[in-house]
Amino acid sequence: MIGKLNHVAIAVPDLDAAAAQYRDTLGARVNPPQDEPDHGVTVVFIDLPNTKIELLHPLGDDSPISGFLAKNPSGGIHHICYEVDDILAARDRLIASGARVLGSGEPKIGAHGKPVLFLHPKDFTGTLVELEQV
Numbered sequence: 001m002i003g004k005l006n007h008v009a010i011a012v013p014d015l016d017a018a019a020a021q022y023r024d025t026l027g028a029r030v031n032p033p034q035d036e037p038d039h040g041v042t043v044v045f046i047d048l049p050n051t052k053i054e055l056l057h058p059l060g061d062d063s064p065i066s067g068f069l070a071k072n073p074s075g076g077i078h079h080i081c082y083e084v085d086d087i088l089a090a091r092d093r094l095i096a097s098g099a100r101v102l103g104s105g106e107p108k109i110g111a112h113g114k115p116v117l118f119l120h121p122k123d124f125t126g127t128l129v130e131l132e133q134v
Protein backbone atom coordinates (compact mmCIF):
# COMPACT_ATOMS: atom_id res chain seq x y z
CA MET A 1 0.00 0.00 0.00
CA ILE A 2 2.75 2.51 0.89
CA GLY A 3 5.11 3.73 -1.80
CA LYS A 4 8.10 6.06 -1.73
CA LEU A 5 9.44 7.81 1.34
CA ASN A 6 8.29 11.38 0.70
CA HIS A 7 10.01 13.05 3.65
CA VAL A 8 11.50 12.70 7.10
CA ALA A 9 10.41 15.53 9.39
CA ILE A 10 12.64 16.97 12.11
CA ALA A 11 11.20 19.31 14.74
CA VAL A 12 13.68 22.06 15.52
CA PRO A 13 13.83 24.84 18.15
CA ASP A 14 15.51 27.31 15.75
CA LEU A 15 14.43 27.05 12.12
CA ASP A 16 16.97 29.53 10.74
CA ALA A 17 19.86 27.80 12.51
CA ALA A 18 18.75 24.35 11.34
CA ALA A 19 18.26 25.54 7.74
CA ALA A 20 21.70 27.19 7.78
CA GLN A 21 23.29 24.01 9.09
CA TYR A 22 21.79 21.92 6.27
CA ARG A 23 22.77 24.56 3.67
CA ASP A 24 26.21 25.63 4.89
CA THR A 25 27.52 22.63 6.81
CA LEU A 26 25.91 19.76 4.95
CA GLY A 27 25.78 21.48 1.55
CA ALA A 28 22.13 20.66 0.87
CA ARG A 29 19.61 22.51 -1.29
CA VAL A 30 17.38 24.35 1.19
CA ASN A 31 14.03 25.92 0.21
CA PRO A 32 12.51 29.05 1.78
CA PRO A 33 10.31 28.77 4.91
CA GLN A 34 6.58 28.14 4.36
CA ASP A 35 3.96 28.97 6.98
CA GLU A 36 1.29 26.27 7.21
CA PRO A 37 -1.35 27.81 9.51
CA ASP A 38 -3.82 24.94 8.99
CA HIS A 39 -1.16 22.61 10.45
CA GLY A 40 0.28 24.92 13.12
CA VAL A 41 3.82 24.72 11.76
CA THR A 42 6.37 26.56 9.66
CA VAL A 43 8.31 24.21 7.38
CA VAL A 44 11.57 24.31 5.46
CA PHE A 45 12.01 21.58 2.86
CA ILE A 46 15.46 20.29 1.99
CA ASP A 47 15.84 18.46 -1.30
CA LEU A 48 17.95 15.32 -1.24
CA PRO A 49 18.59 13.10 -4.25
CA ASN A 50 16.23 10.37 -3.03
CA THR A 51 13.83 12.11 -0.61
CA LYS A 52 13.24 15.31 1.36
CA ILE A 53 13.85 16.54 4.89
CA GLU A 54 11.10 18.68 6.40
CA LEU A 55 12.30 20.98 9.16
CA LEU A 56 9.36 21.85 11.44
CA HIS A 57 8.87 24.70 13.87
CA PRO A 58 5.69 25.58 15.82
CA LEU A 59 3.40 28.25 14.35
CA GLY A 60 0.75 29.77 16.62
CA ASP A 61 -0.34 28.91 20.15
CA ASP A 62 -1.79 25.47 19.47
CA SER A 63 0.87 23.72 17.43
CA PRO A 64 0.75 19.89 17.35
CA ILE A 65 4.54 19.85 17.69
CA SER A 66 4.80 22.01 20.84
CA GLY A 67 4.56 19.04 23.20
CA PHE A 68 7.21 17.14 21.23
CA LEU A 69 9.64 20.07 21.39
CA ALA A 70 8.95 20.53 25.10
CA LYS A 71 10.02 16.90 25.61
CA ASN A 72 12.90 17.18 23.10
CA PRO A 73 14.22 20.75 23.47
CA SER A 74 17.16 20.17 21.11
CA GLY A 75 14.77 18.86 18.44
CA GLY A 76 14.40 15.39 16.99
CA ILE A 77 12.88 13.22 14.28
CA HIS A 78 9.14 13.89 14.46
CA HIS A 79 7.52 11.87 11.65
CA ILE A 80 8.04 10.01 8.42
CA CYS A 81 5.84 10.48 5.38
CA TYR A 82 5.00 7.70 2.94
CA GLU A 83 3.31 8.17 -0.40
CA VAL A 84 0.06 6.38 -1.22
CA ASP A 85 -1.97 6.34 -4.43
CA ASP A 86 -5.39 6.47 -2.76
CA ILE A 87 -5.46 8.05 0.70
CA LEU A 88 -9.09 7.24 1.44
CA ALA A 89 -8.61 3.56 0.58
CA ALA A 90 -5.43 3.55 2.69
CA ARG A 91 -7.24 5.22 5.61
CA ASP A 92 -10.15 2.79 5.51
CA ARG A 93 -7.84 -0.22 5.35
CA LEU A 94 -5.80 1.10 8.29
CA ILE A 95 -8.87 1.81 10.41
CA ALA A 96 -10.16 -1.70 9.66
CA SER A 97 -6.82 -3.05 10.93
CA GLY A 98 -7.21 -1.13 14.20
CA ALA A 99 -4.89 1.83 13.57
CA ARG A 100 -5.89 5.27 14.82
CA VAL A 101 -6.09 8.08 12.31
CA LEU A 102 -5.43 11.42 14.03
CA GLY A 103 -7.69 14.47 13.93
CA SER A 104 -11.06 14.33 12.22
CA GLY A 105 -10.04 11.36 10.08
CA GLU A 106 -10.53 13.42 6.93
CA PRO A 107 -7.43 14.29 4.89
CA LYS A 108 -6.13 17.88 5.02
CA ILE A 109 -4.12 19.56 2.30
CA GLY A 110 -0.44 19.34 3.21
CA ALA A 111 2.64 21.37 2.37
CA HIS A 112 2.82 20.00 -1.19
CA GLY A 113 -0.83 20.83 -1.96
CA LYS A 114 -1.76 17.14 -1.69
CA PRO A 115 -4.06 15.36 0.82
CA VAL A 116 -2.35 14.11 3.99
CA LEU A 117 -3.32 12.09 7.08
CA PHE A 118 -1.46 11.17 10.28
CA LEU A 119 -1.44 7.82 12.12
CA HIS A 120 -0.92 7.53 15.87
CA PRO A 121 2.73 6.81 16.80
CA LYS A 122 1.69 4.23 19.39
CA ASP A 123 0.18 2.11 16.58
CA PHE A 124 3.37 2.22 14.44
CA THR A 125 6.29 1.19 16.66
CA GLY A 126 6.56 4.61 18.28
CA THR A 127 6.78 6.50 14.98
CA LEU A 128 4.30 9.16 13.88
CA VAL A 129 3.41 8.29 10.26
CA GLU A 130 2.09 10.76 7.68
CA LEU A 131 0.48 9.51 4.46
CA GLU A 132 0.47 11.75 1.41
CA GLN A 133 -1.56 11.00 -1.70
CA VAL A 134 0.59 11.57 -4.79
Ligand SMILES: CC[C@@H](C(=O)O)C(=O)SCCNC(=O)CCNC(=O)[C@H](O)C(C)(C)COP(=O)(O)OP(=O)(O)OC[C@H]1O[C@@H](n2cnc3c(N)ncnc32)[C@H](O)[C@@H]1OP(=O)(O)O
Pocket: 009, 036, 039, 041, 043, 054, 056, 064, 065, 066, 067, 068, 077, 078, 079, 081, 102, 103, 109, 110, 111, 112, 116, 118, 120, 121, 122, 126, 127, 128, 130
Ligand atom coordinates in the same frame (compact mmCIF):
# COMPACT_ATOMS: atom_id res chain seq x y z
C1 LIG B 1 3.09 20.93 6.90
C2 LIG B 1 1.97 19.96 6.75
C3 LIG B 1 2.33 18.50 6.90
C4 LIG B 1 3.10 18.06 5.67
O1 LIG B 1 2.55 18.28 4.55
O2 LIG B 1 4.19 17.47 5.74
C5 LIG B 1 3.03 18.19 8.20
O3 LIG B 1 3.97 17.46 8.30
S1 LIG B 1 2.30 18.92 9.62
C6 LIG B 1 3.29 18.27 10.97
C7 LIG B 1 2.65 18.56 12.28
N1 LIG B 1 1.37 17.92 12.41
C8 LIG B 1 1.16 16.81 13.12
O4 LIG B 1 2.08 16.25 13.74
C9 LIG B 1 -0.27 16.30 13.15
C10 LIG B 1 -0.40 14.97 13.85
N2 LIG B 1 0.12 15.04 15.21
C11 LIG B 1 -0.68 15.04 16.31
O5 LIG B 1 -1.91 14.99 16.22
C12 LIG B 1 0.03 15.14 17.63
O6 LIG B 1 1.30 15.70 17.46
C13 LIG B 1 0.15 13.75 18.32
C14 LIG B 1 0.96 12.76 17.49
C15 LIG B 1 -1.24 13.17 18.64
C16 LIG B 1 0.92 13.95 19.63
O7 LIG B 1 0.25 14.89 20.38
P1 LIG B 1 0.92 15.45 21.75
O8 LIG B 1 -0.14 16.25 22.43
O9 LIG B 1 2.22 16.06 21.48
O10 LIG B 1 1.33 14.21 22.58
P2 LIG B 1 0.51 13.15 23.38
O11 LIG B 1 0.74 13.35 24.80
O12 LIG B 1 -0.92 13.03 22.92
O13 LIG B 1 1.32 11.89 22.92
C17 LIG B 1 0.90 10.62 23.19
C18 LIG B 1 2.14 9.74 23.17
O14 LIG B 1 2.75 9.78 21.87
C19 LIG B 1 4.11 10.20 21.95
N3 LIG B 1 4.42 11.05 20.81
C20 LIG B 1 3.94 12.28 20.57
N4 LIG B 1 4.43 12.75 19.43
C21 LIG B 1 5.25 11.79 18.96
C22 LIG B 1 6.07 11.71 17.80
N5 LIG B 1 6.13 12.72 16.93
N6 LIG B 1 6.77 10.59 17.59
C23 LIG B 1 6.71 9.55 18.46
N7 LIG B 1 5.94 9.56 19.61
C24 LIG B 1 5.25 10.69 19.83
C25 LIG B 1 4.16 10.98 23.26
O15 LIG B 1 5.48 11.00 23.73
C26 LIG B 1 3.23 10.18 24.13
O16 LIG B 1 3.89 9.02 24.59
P3 LIG B 1 3.94 8.62 26.14
O17 LIG B 1 4.72 9.71 26.79
O18 LIG B 1 4.60 7.29 26.15
O19 LIG B 1 2.50 8.57 26.57
Ligand SMILES: [Co+2]
Pocket: 007, 009, 054, 079, 081, 130
Ligand atom coordinates in the same frame (compact mmCIF):
# COMPACT_ATOMS: atom_id res chain seq x y z
CO1 LIG C 1 5.21 16.17 7.09
